[in-house]
Amino acid sequence: MDSNLKREIILDNYSHPYNKNIDNVEGYIKVNSNNESCIDNIDLYLKIDDDIITDVRFDGEACAISTASTSIMIKNLIGKSIDEVLKYIENFEAMLEEKEYEDTDFNEAIVFDETYKQGNRRTCVTLPYVGIKKAIKEYQDNK
Amino acid sequence: MNREDFPMLNQDIIYLDNGATTFKPKCVIDAMNDYYTKYSANAHRGDYDISYKVDVAYENARKNTAKFINAEPEEIVFTSGATDSLNIIANGFFKNILEAGDEVLITLSEHASNVLPWFKLSRDLGINVNYIELDSNLHVTINNVKKAINPRTKVISLAGITNVVGDERPIKEICRLAHDNNIFVVVDGAQSVPHKPTDVKDLDCDFLAFSAHKMMGPTGVGVLYGKRELLETIEPVSLGGGMNESFDSIDEVYLKDIPIRLEAGTQNIAGVIGLSAAIDYIQRIGLDNIDIHEIRLKKYFMEKIKDIKHVHVINEECDSGIIAFTVDDVFPQDVAYYLNKYHICVRAGNHCAKILKNAIGVKNTVRVSLYIYNTESEIDRLVELLSDKMRIIREMI
Numbered sequence: 001m002d003s004n005l006k007r008e009i010i011l012d013n014y015s016h017p018y019n020k021n022i023d024n025v026e027g028y029i030k031v032n033s034n035n036e037s038c039i040d041n042i043d044l045y046l047k048i049d050d051d052i053i054t055d056v057r058f059d060g061e062a063c064a065i066s067t068a069s070t071s072i073m074i075k076n077l078i079g080k081s082i083d084e085v086l087k088y089i090e091n092f093e094a095m096l097e098e099k100e101y102e103d104t105d106f107n108e109a110i111v112f113d114e115t116y117k118q119g120n121r122r123t124c125v126t127l128p129y130v131g132i133k134k135a136i137k138e139y140q141d142n143k
Numbered sequence: 144m145n146r147e148d149f150p151m152l153n154q155d156i157i158y159l160d161n162g163a164t165t166f167k168p169k170c171v172i173d174a175m176n177d178y179y180t181k182y183s184a185n186a187h188r189g190d191y192d193i194s195y196k197v198d199v200a201y202e203n204a205r206k207n208t209a210k211f212i213n214a215e216p217e218e219i220v221f222t223s224g225a226t227d228s229l230n231i232i233a234n235g236f237f238k239n240i241l242e243a244g245d246e247v248l249i250t251l252s253e254h255a256s257n258v259l260p261w262f263k264l265s266r267d268l269g270i271n272v273n274y275i276e277l278d279s280n281l282h283v284t285i286n287n288v289k290k291a292i293n294p295r296t297k298v299i300s301l302a303g304i305t306n307v308v309g310d311e312r313p314i315k316e317i318c319r320l321a322h323d324n325n326i327f328v329v330v331d332g333a334q335s336v337p338h339k340p341t342d343v344k345d346l347d348c349d350f351l352a353f354s355a356h357k358m359m360g361p362t363g364v365g366v367l368y369g370k371r372e373l374l375e376t377i378e379p380v381s382l383g384g385g386m387n388e389s390f391d392s393i394d395e396v397y398l399k400d401i402p403i404r405l406e407a408g409t410q411n412i413a414g415v416i417g418l419s420a421a422i423d424y425i426q427r428i429g430l431d432n433i434d435i436h437e438i439r440l441k442k443y444f445m446e447k448i449k450d451i452k453h454v455h456v457i458n459e460e461c462d463s464g465i466i467a468f469t470v471d472d473v474f475p476q477d478v479a480y481y482l483n484k485y486h487i488c489v490r491a492g493n494h495c496a497k498i499l500k501n502a503i504g505v506k507n508t509v510r511v512s513l514y515i516y517n518t519e520s521e522i523d524r525l526v527e528l529l530s531d532k533m534r535i536i537r538e539m540i
């Protein structure tokens with residue numbers, strides 16, 4: 001993908017983040033995700049019904065990359081089963097680490113395919129994924 | 144000033160994060176190298192020339208440090224840094240004299256190292272940690288200290304200058320007020336000692352903590368100053384070689400006098416020698432000149448930035464080299480990433496989110512912290528890069 005287009009997608013998701021509102025999150029699993037080395041700090045809210053992620057919302061303050069990554073991730077995750085999500089995350093992380101990966105429905109998330117070149121920004125991209133993994137674990141532990 | 148003294152400045156880099164740590168002049172690096180290459184031996188235990196030379200250098204460093212803050216050499220304990228010093232003060236001294244219900248006063252803009260040791264004492268002993276209210280500029284006023292103290296207050300522990308917005312506290316007045324009320328005063332000098340003259344006798348503080356690396360010295364070494372009679376009663380938190388006189392059995396352990404008693408084990412000898420060289424270097428330039436230089440640069444920045452409407456400095460009135468600002472519509476971390484593309488090092492942070500948010504409605508800021516080697520042309524470059532908001536947004540990712 002052309003780097004100008006990537007920039008546009010990231011900025012668009014930063015300016016108009018998807019599901020950045022927590023008006024109605026009763027019964028959702030809430031997890032916090034923050035970055036030790038910087039000031040990104042978001043709360044994620046997940047609704048999981050019968051192992052299907054039916055809704056994800058978020059709130060908090062984070063840099064453009066983290067916010068865009070969260071927005072894009074949420075668009076991609078809603079409707080997927082937990083198994084699909086875990087596979088998605090595995091492939092996505094492989095991409096960030098410059099390993100072999102399979103594009104499992106990445107859609108806009110492909111904009112991060114060269115983030116490995118900027119080591120310090122990888123943690124911005126992975127911020128929401130850390131939270132999602134925590135939430136899924138919490139869901140599975142309580143099942 | 145003196146840019147040629149700093150090997151780090153040979154790189155194409157604009158370093159504006161001196162609140163975090165500072166660059167070292169060559170004379171400091173050389174002093175430490177000399178120790179490692181010419182008289183590398185242990186202290187306080189040698190029967191041969193090079194070890195004696197270490198003893199002399201180490202104890203001269205103590206005298207030099209004492210003179211720097213107008214203390215007595217016996218009142219200077221070398222530690223691993225301000226954090227270590229503050230922990231020793233809390234756990235070695237106050238833990239033994241405070242009781243449940245006693246109160247320690249701090250503020251919401253203290254560094255974690257002046258908060259968490261007190262929280263621990265609170266859990267261990269049942270003391271209370273309360274906060275002196277800050278005014279609308281986040282400053283500590285003597286009136287607010289008066290309002291906060293009460294018969295249970297035993298300690299006031301404050302940064303001389305904060306790392307949050309760089310406000311200077313009226314430590315001398317606070318000490319006078321505190322001592323009239325039998326309250327101890329601990330000063331966290333991590334951000335003040337490197338930038339402004341500190342005279343512990345004049346201030347009359349009971350304890351002072353600071354780190355070498357924030358004043359052009361090496362990492363891993365710092366200072367604990369305490370009034371002699373108080374240091375005498377500190378129970379060593381750490382025991383071992385060098386600090387004992389003799390031990391024959393469990394009941395017969397004799398410890399050395401202060402300050403050696405508080406320096407168990409082989410110390411950071413190279414670090415202490417480096418700290419002493421840094422003090423010499425600072426003295427040659429003069430702390431007054433350092434202070435004037437930083438404040439002049441800050442004013443210069445303020446003057447240049449005032450026409451740039453999307454940049455908001457939140458601590459204009461603070462007389463120190465710390466500038467905290469926000470940029471409309473850009474998250475501070477993104478400002479830092481953007482500036483980094485031009486090799487400008489600044490810090491994005493919530494330094495102390497709670498207060499910044501409550502007091503002025505700003506949660507995170509970009510922090511520029513200046514030191515002697517920063518220049519007007521560096522400020523010019525910074526302002527130039529901040530002047531176009533669309534450019535920041537375009538280039539921040």
Ligand SMILES: Cc1ncc(COP(=O)(O)O)c(C=O)c1O
Pocket residue numbers: 162163224225226227254256257302304305306331333334354
């Ligand atoms: C006000 C203040 N106190 C204490 C410290 C801790 O210093 P060190 O990490 O060197 O122990 C810092 C360091 O940032 C500081 O800014």
